[in-house]
Amino acid sequence: xxxxxxxxxxxxxxxxxxxxxxxxxxxxxxxxxxxxxxxxxxxxxxxxxxxxxxxxxxxxxxxxxxxxxxxxxxxxxxxxxxxxxxx
Amino acid sequence: xxxxxxxxxxxxxxxxxxxxxxxxxxxxxxxxxxxxxxxxxxxxxxxxxxxxxxxxxxxxxxxxxxxxxxxxxxxxxxxxxxxxxxxxxxxxxxxxxxxxxxxxxxxxxxxxxxxxxxxxxxxxxxxxxxxxxxxxxxxxxxxxxxxxxxxxxxxxxxxxxxxxxxxxxxxxxxxxxxxxxxxxxxxxxxxxxxxxxxxxxxxxxxxxxxxxxxxxxxxxxxxxxxxxxxxxxxxxxxxxxxxxxxxxxxxxxxxxxxxxxxxxxxxxxxxxxxxxxxxxxxxxxxxxxxxxxxxxxxxxxxxxxxxxxxxxxxxxxxxxxxxxxxxxxxxxxxxxxxxxxxxxxxxxxxxxxxxxxxxxxxxxxxxxxxxxxxxxxxxxxxxxxxxxxxxxxxxxxxxxxxxxxxxxxxxxxxxxxx
Numbered sequence: 494x495x496x497x498x499x500x501x502x503x504x505x506x507x508x509x510x511x512x513x514x515x516x517x518x519x520x521x522x523x524x525x526x527x528x529x530x531x532x533x534x535x536x537x538x539x540x541x542x543x544x545x546x547x548x549x550x551x552x553x554x555x556x557x558x559x560x561x562x563x564x565x566x567x568x569x570x571x572x573x574x575x576x577x578x579x580x
Numbered sequence: 581x582x583x584x585x586x587x588x589x590x591x592x593x594x595x596x597x598x599x600x601x602x603x604x605x606x607x608x609x610x611x612x613x614x615x616x617x618x619x620x621x622x623x624x625x626x627x628x629x630x631x632x633x634x635x636x637x638x639x640x641x642x643x644x645x646x647x648x649x650x651x652x653x654x655x656x657x658x659x660x661x662x663x664x665x666x667x668x669x670x671x672x673x674x675x676x677x678x679x680x681x682x683x684x685x686x687x688x689x690x691x692x693x694x695x696x697x698x699x700x701x702x703x704x705x706x707x708x709x710x711x712x713x714x715x716x717x718x719x720x721x722x723x724x725x726x727x728x729x730x731x732x733x734x735x736x737x738x739x740x741x742x743x744x745x746x747x748x749x750x751x752x753x754x755x756x757x758x759x760x761x762x763x764x765x766x767x768x769x770x771x772x773x774x775x776x777x778x779x780x781x782x783x784x785x786x787x788x789x790x791x792x793x794x795x796x797x798x799x800x801x802x803x804x805x806x807x808x809x810x811x812x813x814x815x816x817x818x819x820x821x822x823x824x825x826x827x828x829x830x831x832x833x834x835x836x837x838x839x840x841x842x843x844x845x846x847x848x849x850x851x852x853x854x855x856x857x858x859x860x861x862x863x864x865x866x867x868x869x870x871x872x873x874x875x876x877x878x879x880x881x882x883x884x885x886x887x888x889x890x891x892x893x894x895x896x897x898x899x900x901x902x903x904x905x906x907x908x909x910x911x912x913x914x915x916x917x918x919x920x921x922x923x924x925x926x927x928x929x930x931x932x933x934x935x936x937x938x939x940x941x942x943x944x945x946x947x948x949x950x951x952x953x954x955x956x957x958x959x960x961x962x963x964x965x966x967x968x969x970x971x972x973x974x975x976x977x978x979x980x981x982x983x984x985x986x987x988x989x990x991x992x993x994x995x996x997x998x
C-alpha cells in the first residue's frame with residue numbers, strides 16, 4: 494500500500510464511520526480544525542487504522558498527526574519498516 | 581399551584597409511533613390511528629415478541645449524519661422532539677443560527693430515560709464479548725449513558741442552566757417534568773426543556789421484557805395488541821419515542837409574549853415501597869400520588885376534568901391503577917373521563933410520561949379527550965368511565981396524567997387550563 498491507498502482508506506473511514514461529508518475531505522485537511530474531529534473521533538480513527546495495518550502507533554507518531562495525509566504517511570512508514578513488529 | 585409559582589407550558593414537541601408533529605399526533609389520538617406494527621429495527625426471527633411502536637423520523641428533524649453516528653437513537657429522538665418544541669415555543673430566533681431567545685444561563689434541561697442508549701450498549705457489549713476491549717467504539721460510554729440526551733440538548737442549544745437526567749423507569753418522563761417545574765420554582769431557571777426519550781426496540785431489551793411476561797404476544801394483530809383496561813389484555817407493546825415540553829415561569833412567558841397551552845399546576849409523587857415490578861395490588865402508591873397531585877394543585881376530586889391513565893395493558897397495572905383512581909376521586913370518578921394513550925402508541929418507557937403529558941395538554945387545550953383504542957370488552961373489574969369509540973369534546977379545566985413505574989415510582993402531573 495502506498496500513501497495514496499492508505500489516505501483513501503482514511504477518507505472512507507471518515508465518511509462512512511464518522512459521518513464527515515465527503516466534499517470536506519482532502520489530503521491536507523486538518524482533522525481537528527477542518528473536519529471537526531475531537532479526541533474521541535481520533536481514537537476511533539487511529540484504533541481502526543492500526544488494526545487494519547496490524548501495528549500500533551507510539552506517542553511520538555501520534556503527536557505529528559494533523560492531516561489526513563499525516564495519518565497515511567505515518568502508517569505507510571510503519572508498513573515499510575521491517576523492524577516494526579506486526580501485532 | 582405547587583410552591584406558589586405559575587409554570588406555563590409554552591411549547592411542545594413529540595415524536596411517537598403515530599405522529600411526529602403536534603397536529604399529526606393529536607389527530608391520530610382522536611382518530612384512533614395505531615402506531616403499532618411489525619418490529620423492523622432488528623431481525624427478530626421467531627422471538628416471542630415481533631411487534632413494536634417504531635418512530636419514522638422525518639428528515640427535517642433528523643440530526644445530520646455527523647451527529648447521528650456520535651449519538652444513540654435515544655438522543656436522536658430527544659433531539660427531534662426538542663427541535664420541534666423550541667420551534668413551537670418560538671425560542672429559536674433563526675433556524676440557521678439557532679439564536680436563542682431566552683437567557684441561556686437561565687435555561688435548564690431535564691430529560692428522563694429509563695435505559696438511555698440501549699442499542700449502543702448492546703452493540704458495544706457484543707463487540708467486547710466477541711472481539712475484546714479494542715473492538716469497543718471510542719464513544720461506547722457517552723453513547724450509552726442515560727444522560728446523553730440531556731447533555732446533548734444543552735450542548736446543542738448552548739444553554740448553561742441546570743441540566744439533569746432522570747431515571748425512574750417508566751415514570752422518568754413525568755419525573756423529568758416535575759424536576760423542570762422544581763428548577764423554575766426554586767429560582768434556578770426561567771425556561772426548562774423538560775421531557776423524556778427512549779429507544780428500547782433493541783433485541784436484548786425487548787427479550788428481557790418478554791421474559792418477564794410483560795409484553796403482549798399478539799404478533800398477528802399489531803394494531804389491536806395494546807389493550808389497556810380490556811378484559812383480554814395480555815401485556816404492553818414496547819415502543820420508542822420522545823417528547824419535550826418547554827416549561828417557563830409564567831412571568832417570563834408573559835414578558836416575551838409567549839403563547840401558553842396550559843399551566844403545570846402541580847404534581848404528586850410516591851413510592852409503592854412494595855415490589856420491584858408488581859404494583860401494590862390496591863394501587864396504594866398510585867392513590868397517594870393522585871391525592872398529592874390534587875393537593876399540590878389546590879384542587880379536589882370534583883375539579884378533575886379528565887385523567888390520562890398510565891394504562892399499560894398489563895393485568896396488574898391496569899387493575900391497580902383503576903383502584904387508585906377510584907379511591908382518589910371517590911364518587912366523582914363516575915364522571916371523570918379516562919383515556920389511555922398507550923392503546924395507540926404502545927409503551928415508550930421513560931418517554932411515556934412526557935408523551936402523555938403532551939397528549940394531556942392537547943386534550944386540555946383543545947377540549948377533546950381521545951378515546952382508548954381496542955377497548956371492546958372493558959374488564960368488569962375496572963370501575964371507571966373510559967372514553968371509547970369517539971373522542972369526547974368538553975371543556976377541560978384540570979387534567980391529570982399518571983405515570984407508574986417498575987421500582988414503584990409513582991408520578992401524577994396536574995395540568996390546568998391557561
